[in-house]
Amino acid sequence: MLDAAVKALSQILSPPMRSILWRSIGLALVLITLLAFGLQRLLSWFASSGEVWLDGMLGPGFDTSINVLAWIVSILAGLGVVFGAVFLMPVITSLVASVFVDEVADHVELEHYPAERPGTALPFGLAITEGIKTALLTLLVYLVALPFVLVAGAGFIAFFIATAWLLGREYFELAAMRFRTPAEAKAMRKANGGAVFTAGLFIAAFVSIPIVNLATPLFAMAFMVHMHKRLSGPRPELIEPARKTRVPVA
Template structure:
């Protein structure tokens, strides 16, 4: 069920009609990562002196600021592996409605109409989830140093839980009441967690991780419908 949902999601987000949504997702992800890198580089440049005098000598080493800035860019490229987790969480709600509509039109065309979330609701939910992800991972970072061999397991386990729960509940909330969403999540929480953990793993793969915000929305839309007993129809053509 999990891998079938992911396979269908990959087919959906890379079909011609969905490429504009995928392109928007990749563009926003790249833009946010670049913005964070530029800001971090600027801060490092502002606090780093232009030259450094060696102790007990009068010899000065120049270009310290430039070297620090270049090193910062390299560091941010490495940190982007971890930064994509909050990036994905920030954009989840923004893509979910469009992606879910594409998936449902192609595979579940006979579903009743839904109440669409307002922009204010979407932004509020995304900011709330982003805050939870940031706080949870900051707390986890303090633990990683004490359990180094098991740190990857904690990282993927924690973010798999966070991403899976949020993606699934947002997909389910489009068609179920709050109490129904919670009941369905509790019934299938291990399946949801494992799917979220796979998303967290992919988020650590540079370049590939840029498609995860959109891919995750499609995957959990499929997963929700499968868990409620619906089988996807063969893909139909869409004008979107």
């Protein structure tokens, strides 16, 4: 697994990958700006109007909890786009990955598995749908963990574990679906849940590094292409017959 991570890291800066890297960074920055601004507006609304709405809906018995939550949200809203950029990066990478999944996988397969049949490009609609589903699920999980951010670091631990599970799940299935049906890819991911989650920890660590995490879609997809190959084991039906080399007669 460590070898697969090293291979992925070394390849994302290779000349064939640079065009994808710059395009993915540009798309990520646009999405970060839009989503962070939207999050900041949502948090500002909750800090001002949402507290009254919750108090009226839940009743006086929840006053203390609502006040604490409103206080936390007020701090987060003050951090604005900076907080949003950090908080939303795993969400962003899910969306960006769905656009560049096949380009990255093609380069990895061509360089490291040239003797094997290349994967089939995912239908664009399927890739985008998977990216949006993961992004929404990630956002939901993060919002649930948000109140615990300032509780002895519990929120950050929850974020890290959730990121490992969510992104590991998404990228592995995207890599697997180049060779399998969506149902088969999900079944394989579940059958290898421990390995996929452990691989997801590498991605969670990568996405937690500011600036560097803009390259997460490339690293994560390249990494999971290797993981899928290794977990698939020998597959003779995918290996093309070796070309015979003609030896010149003296």
